[in-house]
Amino acid sequence: MSKTKTTARATVKPTKAAKPAAKPAPKRPTKKAPKLSYTETLTVQGVSIPFVSAIITPRIERPMRAGRYEGGEVMATRDMVRAGDRVLELGGGVGLVSTVAAQVPGVEKVVTIEANPDLLPLIRETHRINGVENVELRNGVVVREGAGPVEFYLRPDFWASSMEPESRPYDRVVSLYPWPLADLIAELHPTVISADIEGGEIEVFDGVALDGVRVIIIELHPAVYGKAGEQRILDHLASLGFNPDERYLAGSVWVLSREIAKPAVVAPVGQRGLSDPAHDTAEPRFAIATCMKNEGPFILEWLAYHRAIGVQDFVVFTNDCTDGSDRLLDRLDEMGVVTHLPNPAVVAGSTFFQPLAMKYAVQMPVIRRADYFIQTDVDEFITIRAGKGHLRDLLKAAGPFHVLSVSEVNFNSAGQWDFADTWITETFREHETFAPGHWQARRGVKSIIHGIDNFATWPVHRPGAIAGLEDRYVWLDGSGRQVPAEFITKHENGIDRRGRYELVQLDHHPIRSVQSYLMKFDRGDVVTPKRNVDHHYFRRRSIGGQSENHIARILPQARAEWAALMRDGKVADLHRQTVAAHEARIAEIETRPELAELREWIRATYFPGRAAE
Numbered sequence: 001m002s003k004t005k006t007t008a009r010a011t012v013k014p015t016k017a018a019k020p021a022a023k024p025a026p027k028r029p030t031k032k033a034p035k036l037s038y039t040e041t042l043t044v045q046g047v048s049i050p051f052v053s054a055i056i057t058p059r060i061e062r063p064m065r066a067g068r069y070e071g072g073e074v075m076a077t078r079d080m081v082r083a084g085d086r087v088l089e090l091g092g093g094v095g096l097v098s099t100v101a102a103q104v105p106g107v108e109k110v111v112t113i114e115a116n117p118d119l120l121p122l123i124r125e126t127h128r129i130n131g132v133e134n135v136e137l138r139n140g141v142v143v144r145e146g147a148g149p150v151e152f153y154l155r156p157d158f159w160a161s162s163m164e165p166e167s168r169p170y171d172r173v174v175s176l177y178p179w180p181l182a183d184l185i186a187e188l189h190p191t192v193i194s195a196d197i198e199g200g201e202i203e204v205f206d207g208v209a210l211d212g213v214r215v216i217i218i219e220l221h222p223a224v225y226g227k228a229g230e231q232r233i234l235d236h237l238a239s240l241g242f243n244p245d246e247r248y249l250a251g252s253v254w255v256l257s258r259e260i261a262k263p264a265v266v267a268p269v270g271q272r273g274l275s276d277p278a279h280d281t282a283e284p285r286f287a288i289a290t291c292m293k294n295e296g297p298f299i300l301e302w303l304a305y306h307r308a309i310g311v312q313d314f315v316v317f318t319n320d321c322t323d324g325s326d327r328l329l330d331r332l333d334e335m336g337v338v339t340h341l342p343n344p345a346v347v348a349g350s351t352f353f354q355p356l357a358m359k360y361a362v363q364m365p366v367i368r369r370a371d372y373f374i375q376t377d378v379d380e381f382i383t384i385r386a387g388k389g390h391l392r393d394l395l396k397a398a399g400p401f402h403v404l405s406v407s408e409v410n411f412n413s414a415g416q417w418d419f420a421d422t423w424i425t426e427t428f429r430e431h432e433t434f435a436p437g438h439w440q441a442r443r444g445v446k447s448i449i450h451g452i453d454n455f456a457t458w459p460v461h462r463p464g465a466i467a468g469l470e471d472r473y474v475w476l477d478g479s480g481r482q483v484p485a486e487f488i489t490k491h492e493n494g495i496d497r498r499g500r501y502e503l504v505q506l507d508h509h510p511i512r513s514v515q516s517y518l519m520k521f522d523r524g525d526v527v528t529p530k531r532n533v534d535h536h537y538f539r540r541r542s543i544g545g546q547s548e549n550h551i552a553r554i555l556p557q558a559r560a561e562w563a564a565l566m567r568d569g570k571v572a573d574l575h576r577q578t579v580a581a582h583e584a585r586i587a588e589i590e591t592r593p594e595l596a597e598l599r600e601w602i603r604a605t606y607f608p609g610r611a612a613e
Contacts, residue, residue: 036121041129043067045074047099050125055118056094057157063349071347072253073097073196076217077104080245080255081192084108085214088190090142090181090204091197092119093159095126101194102132110135111188113142113179115152115197116161140177142184144203149175162198181208195219202229210240216256252348274466275451277400277474279371286391287313287370289361291343291354294519295378296325296578298512300571301423302378303337304562308554309384310391311374313366317357319343323581328574335568339366354460362458373449375460380446381425381507382406383551394448397503398480402454405445405462405487406478407497408506409434412542417607419515419586421579425551425558428509432543434501440543444494446506461493478504507551510541514602515586521598522589535601542606 040051044064049056056064063069070093077097081087083106089098092114102110114123117139127135141150141163153170154161160168181204184190189212195201196219210216216237222230234244234254242256288311292299303314316338318326329340345356358375361367372391376382387393398404411431420427432440447462449455454473457464465473470488477483477495479502487495511517517538566572589595603610 036125044069044096045071045100047074047096047126048129049094049096050122050129052122055122055158059157060159068346068349070096070196071349073194073217073219074100075347076253076255077101077194080215080217080257081107085191086189087111087192087194088184088188089113090193090195090201091115092123092137093196094119095123097194097196098123098135098137099126099130099132101192102127102135103130107134109188111138111184111190112136113138113140113184115139115141115176116154116158117174118154119158138179140179142181142197142200142204143178144206144208145180145182146178148178150178152176159198163200181205185209185211185213191215192217198224201233205233205236210237210242214258216242217253218256219253221252274402274454274469274472277402277450279395279400279450281371284371284392284395285313285369286311286372286374287315287367288374288376289315289317289358289367290375290377291317291319291357292321292325292329292378293319293353294321294323294325294582296321296323296328296575297419297421297582298378298424299325299328299332299578300562300565300575301425301558302381303332304565305381305425305554305558307561308557309382309389313370314338315361315364315366316340317343317353317361319346319353323585324574324578328571328578331568331570331574332565335571337565339364358458358460362452368452371450373452374446375458376446376506379424379509379512380408381509381551382446382504383507383554384504385501385550386503389550389554394504398476401448401474401476402450403463403473404448404450404476404478404480404504405483405495406448406504406506407445407495407500408443408508409497409501410443410541410543411507411509411511412544413511413514413517413606415607416513417515417610419513419519419582423555424509424512425507425555428512429547429549430544431507431546431548433546435498441496441498442494443497459491459493462491464491465489478502478506505550508541511538514599514607515590516582517602518589518595518599519582519586521595522585535598538602539605 036052038050038052041048042051042064044067049064060069074097077100081101081104083104086108087101087110089101089110089112092098092112098110098112101107112123112135114120114137120137120139123137141152143150150163152161152163152174153165154172154174155168155170185208191212191214193213194217197204198221201218201220202225220230220233237256241258243260245255245257245260288306314337316329318329318340319342329338332338333340343353343357344360345351345353348356350356362373367373384390384394386397409431411428414428414430416427445461449463452458455463456466465488471485473488475483475488477500479500483495566575590599600612603612
């Protein structure tokens with residue numbers, strides 16, 4: 001039986017008796033508090049949540065069912081709370097975070113302050129069905145200071161309820177007991193504070209000393225108080241010794257700790273100069289960051305090849321894998337071959353997987369200590385024509401640079417319909433011409449970056465130049481020539497590729513076999529889920545006519561790297577499992593009606609000799 005204790009100090013007042021605002025929002029009819037009745041529980045971040053439809057409205061239900069709800073707070077709580085901690089939670093929601101905190105072995109106590117009285121029964125029930133004890137639940141509003149009752153406006157979406165009446169219609173008004181934060185700290189002596197109070201944090205922390213607090217897990221809401229307000233909160237907490245944990249720099253959830261050293265002072269990007277573009281080390285370190293989803297059969301070849309050309313460090317972000325890619329990468333992480341992390345977009349509740357992952361990657365020590373940083377995908381291979389095909393040969397041939405943007409070359413399906421566990425770089429050798437006409441000349445780039453702090457932003461294709469310094473960059477193309485100024489200033493992701501392949505090219509295999517392409521159509525794009533992978537995508541990337549083999553001279557070294565990885569029995573077994581998962585998924589999706597038209601179009605257009613299915 002749960003031992004959750006509740007302290008409630010709320011008086012429900014009729015809406016008509018509420019003190020009117022100067023310009024009140026239109027009011028909804030007065031409603032009674034929803035009854036706690038449910039027949040289903042949702043599993044959210046490993047915690048059972050009663051699905052009370054009157055409280056968990058569709059806007060909250062969707063991320064709950066997808067496993068994304070409060071992902072940042074939950075991950076941070078599990079990472080940061082430890083035995084002996086006393087946790088003070090400001091804003092209880094549905095009881096998810098307090099449950100996670102109370103489940104940490106040895107945690108001394110959890111106290112949750114929740115303003116919405118309708119949520120108290122739900123929080124208690126969440127605690128009960130998860131076997132949670134030692135949580136004290138209090139009803140009221142956390143404030144900086146004050147003694148009188150506070151009016152709180154309840155709205156259909158519980159997360160939208162607040163102390164202000166004007167932003168949107170409300171159902172009811174309750175008068176709540178105020179809990180000054182300084183008084184709570186003096187009474188409870190918390191070591192960890194978790195705060196998600198929908199914008200109220202802009203005032204609550206001002207002037208509070210936070211004595212004894214070790215860690216603050218806080219969701220900021222710049223949409224409420226702007227970036228200046230966000231910075232005001234961070235600056236105040238920094239003045240008290242709370243510095244950001246770099247693992248949580250993507251998304252709205254911040255983890256601030258007094259156990260983290262104050263970061264070095266870095267001048268704003270507009271005030272920085274550029275570092276010397278010269279290659280200042282005989283043994284340069286290269287790091288790649290990439291995103292993957294259900295790419296299991298292709299991972300080892302891609303890793304082996306890039307290890308063979310000189311890449312030492314790999315950071316791989318994954319999301320929603322169902323083919324065993326994540327398990328294979330976990331094993332490679334255990335072996336020290338890669339750093340494997342969940343995509344921070346999942347934690348942030350976002351679907352911009354690649355942009356958020358790259359924003360996170362450039363803060364990681366493994367990336368920052370590298371001399372050169374590259375973002376590339378598992379269907380892309382950096383093929384170096386210079387020297388013997390090693391990245392060191394490219395540096396020698398190109399000379400000093402801040403960034404070198406490599407133009408892609410699209411390789412088609414090479415007449416392969418069926419998926420097979422073969423090497424992409426050996427099987428698919430037919431590609432588009434290097435000297436196209438004007439209308440086919442533009443192709444995307446991926447970039448080799450020298451000095452992360454030389455740039456203001458780090459999008460997927462190329463970094464963003466620091467404003468005012470655009471004309472000072474040594475920014476080369478794949479032939480070692482300076483790119484046009486407008487490519488730098490307009491932040492373009494592609495360039496006229498004619499004459500830009502003399503030193504290096506990016507072999508891009510977006511199709512592979514037709515069955516692999518249908519898998520890609522089924523999986524969706526790793527950049528964002530809205531990108532259309534369809535007829536037009538296939539047609540643009542199925543241009544052939546040439547077959548060169550600059551990559552072939554590196555493949556024996558890549559094969560040796562691959563064999564070394566496969567000598568680990570777990571890696572070999574996990575690779576075979578991903579292949580089997582792909583074969584099973586292909587058999588399933590080929591029977592799906594929504595893919596029948598696309599499959600038949602590909603057959604009739606590119607495989608006319610293949611019998612219709």
